[in-house]
Amino acid sequence: MERFDYLAVGVVTHDLLPAGGHTIGGTVSFSSRTAVALGCRTAVVTTAGPDCDLAAALPGIPAHCVPAGHTTTFQNIYTPQGRQQYLHATAGQITAAHIPAGWDRTPIVHLAPLANDVHPAIINLFSNSMVGITPQGWMRAWDDTGRVFPCDFALAAATFPLAAAVIISEADLPDAATLQHFRQAARLLVMTQGPAGCTLFFGDETRHIPAPATTEVESTGAGDIFATGFLIRLHQTGGNPWDAARFANEIAAQSVTQASLAGKIQCLAAYHQSISPHPATQANPV
Template sequence: MRYTLFVQPVDYLVIGHVTQDLSPAGPVLGGTAAYAALTARAMGLRVGVVTACHPETDLSPLSEVQVLAWPADYTTTFENLSLPEGRVQYLHRVAAPLQLNMIPEAWRKAPIVHLAPVAQEVDPKLVRAFPDSFVGLTPQGWLRGWDAQGRVHFTEWPEARYVLEAANAAVLSVEDVGGNEAIIEEMLASIRVLVVTEGAAGARLYWNGDLRYFRPPAVQEVDATGAGDVFAAAFFIRLHQTRDPWEAARYATQLAAISVTRPGLAGVPTAAEAREKLVEIIP
């Protein structure tokens, strides 16, 4: 495990568990925190990650970002199975929860803070701990429950209004709410900017009562894992930079499309790809 002893200021702080995702080739590093951090780094930002994992977890893919990894008995571990009824996800282990006292003072003024729970691990009160920051949410981990066998299912999010009202923007997938459009409608009453990703169909963006759809370019999909996380990081960064949700969504859609063409963390866009897509969408 890599532990950052002397933290430096960051532009983009992401808080959430890195994960071990079980695959036929063995466990691989994953989690929104990993995908979002690497996307922000590719976009030229100084990045910090606050997470918790087992000390032997290989964090070398995150060598270009500052990682404060609190030691835990386990690393949060997911397994995705393709069954006749569709994809089934299992949660086998969960690391320690993440709270405000685990965040260095030097990072509490980060311009962009991304709360990125994957398994109920991020304290909802953190949304109100960064009054001077742009706070973006990917709330999928607050919408996940699991049974005694670890099978993941949708669960109610009782803190939704409290969290959404204090955030600047949120990105979630239609799968995160089990396809329930009524839940999305309820969320819209509490937040001004909400993106709902729809896999290969792209994303829809709600902003101040308006709705627009963003369709990705045609690509050969290899692995869609992490595409929503790449989208979210790119969207939050460009929204913070431009204050234009439409432009941010166009850019994020392009980067997310790149991510599905390569497996795992290799799908995170490179710095050159991030610059290229930025040039393409700006007149």
Template sequence: MPATVLQPARAEPPAFLSIGHITRDVLPDGSFALGGTVTFATLTVERLGLPAALVTCASPDICQQLPSLLPGIGLAARMAATTTTFENRYQDGFRIQYLRARSEPLEIEDVPHPWRAAPIVLLAPLAQELTPEIVALFPRGEGRILAATPQGWLRRWDSDGRVWPTPWEAAEQVLPHLDALILSHDDLLPFANGSRAEAEAILRRWSQLVPLLVATAGREGATLFRAGLAQHFPAYPAREVDPTGAGDVFAAAFLVQLARSGDPVAAVDFANCVASFSVEDVGTRGIPSPTQVEKRLAQRRGPEAG
């Protein structure tokens, strides 16, 4: 049964559409927080002033809560037996991630027809829930930005639910259909023998297949790749409290500014600024307002830019 619209978008079509699993993230005390790229990304876009919507799949109890947890955001969800659930454990400074439950894969039919015309679309898989064929639903063209955060295509899990890296076998099939790919530099380290130089070689190769590729590196900033050429952008100083979702916030902010300005350089700097706020509070509470962002951008430009 296709997804049901739980909450209409503020505009038809919404300015921004994200597709992927929302998640229940297990916290150290055993409680849960709402997570997932679609959650952080759509909240960021709404905070920045554009109408946003998401398509997901989750259990009925979570679906019932979504309109109050994500006010103002268009919501379409397919009811499933369970909600994708992640648990992170830390050992000797390293994160060990477990997939405790996985919802059903999403299908093309789950995307409401009016939303398919959204000018910005973000494919945001977390647990292999999107097939490569979904890119065919959003043909590239003037007035549209089709992007992906491939984290969920780079994961597999064993019988205990422990998450391991896996190569993105469909990369060469998907990338030519995208306008932008946004990912963490560290996502590729397992396939590069831990070498940042080898990871960068993969990024350069992929950037020959997609117009824009952005690799984030936390406090080290972000790198924009175009046709194999790299341009680095420093991060904004931040007092880190919780890095959860910062990459998702970055991706959404980058796409918003790219759509507004058409300038990927300005979009990376803008996204770095927005993401710097997101790490300064817990969960989605750090996502800033446009006024906060403009003030921090102006501080970096300095008085001579005024």
């Protein structure tokens, strides 16, 4: 049985383009390729329709795909008032029954819902793993037109305490009350803040970790890359969140200097190669 270091669970998406057609998206697309670039043996559990090219989305990465009638499809419309997101199709929900035998013992597990596509109870399957959650997909609802809007994650108090880290973008927090609720529920809450870095809430301590200055070219996927780096480094250091945050800030900052996903991954792989001789920075977590 093949063994892995990092397991990403969530949907591969089709993101509609303004000029027509689509590009491949989804947290697992970015996180799995980042984990590979950082030296981890990586696998993905996802669900998608027959129109999804998983070989292109997850090149060379073992993936267990739950067949679905449709691939989860998003459209982002940008207006002077900000971004409006629409959900045009959903692939379904991944549950504990969909995890292949033995994959539940992967050392690092990243639960990455985007449209309520990962059942929260799945976390109970990974009692022997270090689990990280990027919960944005549990904080979204949509109306009959597909218009996406924020909603409460009612199961946060039951789910977050089982995770080693919960990582959320400041932009995805609808209000201060949600932040406070998540702080109380999570053992370690990480709030990413784009070029400003991140703020960590760990026990009674709150600490801001600034990001290195960089020239931003394309920021798509930076949050997913941050989360992956954070979880890998957290595991490597035996649970040091401050070192994990500094490392995650560094690789996220490097990723935004590249326009394409391929360029981002190549940049991260080169960075990993440059630091790998130092014992404290070995990226293979097991």
